[in-house]
Amino acid sequence: MMKKTLREVLDKRGFFQEYNNWYVLEDSFSWNLDILQREVFQCMETFVDVPIVFCDTCDANKIAADLGQEEAEIFLFSSGMYWREIRVIFIFSFNDYYELLQTIFHELRHVMQEEITEFSTAFEEDKYRPYSERLTEIDAFHYADYCLRKFIFSLVEN
Numbered sequence: 001m002m003k004k005t006l007r008e009v010l011d012k013r014g015f016f017q018e019y020n021n022w023y024v025l026e027d028s029f030s031w032n033l034d035i036l037q038r039e040v041f042q043c044m045e046t047f048v049d050v051p052i053v054f055c056d057t058c059d060a061n062k063i064a065a066d067l068g069q070e071e072a073e074i075f076l077f078s079s080g081m082y083w084r085e086i087r088v089i090f091i092f093s094f095n096d097y098y099e100l101l102q103t104i105f106h107e108l109r110h111v112m113q114e115e116i117t118e119f120s121t122a123f124e125e126d127k128y129r130p131y132s133e134r135l136t137e138i139d140a141f142h143y144a145d146y147c148l149r150k151f152i153f154s155l156v157e158n
């Protein structure tokens with residue numbers, strides 16, 4: 001069987017919004033996707049080329065399964081995740097705009113970390129550390145806070 005692409009999988013499921021590789025599968029998502037994307041990359045001052053899917057955890061598991069991932073991940077209490085094996089970010093919580101931005105910054109940072117030498121061994125080592133002590137998590141939280149502050153500051157300025 002030919003391996004499906006994310007686009008093929010999503011086309012089959014249907015989505016409410018799409019913009020440059022970002023997809024909204026939930027009708028409760030009330031934000032404008034292209035404005036959101038522009039604001040995210042403006043704050044980060046960089047573009048990260050990775051698909052983002054806004055959906056619930058159940059859909060994320062189904063999409064990953066359609067892409068050939070057999071193991072179901074556990075998403076307890078998480079508002080988003082970067083699923084490294086299939087290179088897709090899933091965002092599960094999007095009611096509050098600041099929280100949404102923070103989650104996106106956080107998950108995109110995990111993608112950026114792959115290109116940063118000091119994290120090259122951290123991904124493996126972090127598997128054996130409790131969540132709060134993982135270097136990649138500490139860095140991602142720090143980065144997300146920094147970007148969110150920048151966003152809020154830009155609102156005050158204008």
Ligand SMILES: [Zn+2]
Binds near residue numbers: 110
């Ligand atoms: Zn994280």
